[in-house]
Amino acid sequence: MAEAKLPTNARFLTFEGGEGVGKSTQVKRLLARLTRLGIAAVRTREPGGTPKAEAIRSxxxxxxxxxxxxxxEATLFAAARLDHVNQLIAPNLASGRWVICDRFHDSTRAYQGLTGGVDDTLIEALEDLALNGHKPxxxxxxxxxxxxxxxxxAQRALEDGIPAVADRFEKEDLDWHRSLRKGFLEIAERNPDRCVVISADQPESELAKAIWSAVTQKFPELIREATA
Incomplete structure (x- = not known):
């Protein structure tokens, strides 16, 4: 499927990785920085982002x-993604807004495909349907x-005074999560023009700097325009 034609200032960024690596925090930080520069942007998540997709997430x-x-599960994720793309991601990109998404199609490839064993043919078919031409x-x-x-x-849950309750994927054993990590690294290796791997094992502020560096290297002309 051909990629969608978007306004020249619209950019689609996705964050990926295993459980507990700090994606949601860094998505918020990046959105705040872009907003301070006057770049119109929205953040969202997968599965989720729309009422129907949030119901599937739950x-x-x-x-x-x-x-x-x-x-x-891969099929359910694709159904949620299709609604998410059509109702939230595509309209915002068409309006010239940046979209920053906490997880997207690479999570299905890593979780259900490379780790769960779902055949590439099915993964690719679901991806073609759900993305509707909108690739990050x-x-x-x-x-x-x-x-x-x-x-x-566990430390964050202790500090917040909230019991740590594992969801569907968090409860898997460490070997499963190690395989998941390898899956994401394999995806990055296959897609060097799109993917940047950044170590999450560093202070939150330093991680934010590394992410910002990756963004400015990828979109130097747009960042220059915003800071001019």
Whole structure:
């Protein structure tokens, strides 16, 4: 499927990586920085972003789809993604806004494909349907040893006074999460023009600087225009 033609100032950024690497925090920080520069941008997440997609998110993360297997989960993610793209991502890009998404199609490739064993043919067919020509311009993959990432999650839960409750994927064992990490790194290796791998095992502010460096290197002309 051909990529969608967008306004020259519209950019689509996605954040990927395993559990607990800090994607959501860095998405918020990047959005705030772009906004300060006067760049119109929105943030969203997957699965989710629209009411229908959020309902599918809840169904999956509660573990209600687990018994159906990775193939069915990949199909559910694609259904959520299709609605998300059509109702939120595409309209914002068409209006010239940047879209920053916490997870996108690479998560399906890593979780259900490379880790879950779903055949590439199905993954690619679902991807062609759901993306509707809207591929990310830049994907930032936050990389971290899964064992350290889960220690971070537990520490944050302790500091916030909130019990750490594992969702559908967080509850998988460390070997599964190590395989997931390898899957994301393989995706980055296959797509060097789009993907940038950044170590998430560093202070939040330093990680934000590394991400900003990746963004400015990818879109130097747009950043120059915004800061001129």
């Amino acid at each position: 169904f999956i993360l509660q573990g209600r789809s687990e018994e159906w297997g990775p193939g069915a 311009d830049l994907t930032i993959i936050l990389d971290m040893d899964p064992e350290e990432a889960f220690k971070r999650v």
